[in-house]
Amino acid sequence: MNLHEIDAPKHHSTHANKIGHLIKLAIEKSTHGRYIVATSQAGEVLVLPHFNASTRNDLTWVYDTEFGYVFSTKRSA
Numbered sequence: 001m002n003l004h005e006i007d008a009p010k011h012h013s014t015h016a017n018k019i020g021h022l023i024k025l026a027i028e029k030s031t032h033g034r035y036i037v038a039t040s041q042a043g044e045v046l047v048l049p050h051f052n053a054s055t056r057n058d059l060t061w062v063y064d065t066e067f068g069y070v071f072s073t074k075r076s077a
Contacts, residue, residue, distance in 0.1 A: 022047045023063045030065035037063040 019037060026035040026047045036053035038046050038061045046059070050066075053059060061070045 018045050019062055026063060026065050035065045036061050 019039075022037045022045055026037050029035050029047070034050035036048050036050055036059075038048065038053055038059040040046060040056075041058045045062075046053075048056075048059075050064075053061065063069055
């Protein structure tokens with residue numbers, strides 16, 4: 001077992017916590033419009049207005065404040 005395998009569950013746990021926090025933030029901001037929580041190919045977790053998220057092709061959408069969780073490997077537009 002290498003070090004990466006040992007640290008992998010910790011990384012996923014931290015990533016999930018960050019996504020959960022950003023979903024709450026997106027819901028709070030949704031009074032000002034539609035927001036998307038997405039992960040980028042670079043490994044970033046982002047909260048973006050719908051228009052900005054829909055113009056990027058490097059994102060996988062996780063949560064949409066209009067429709068809820070997105071259960072797809074492809075981003076929605």
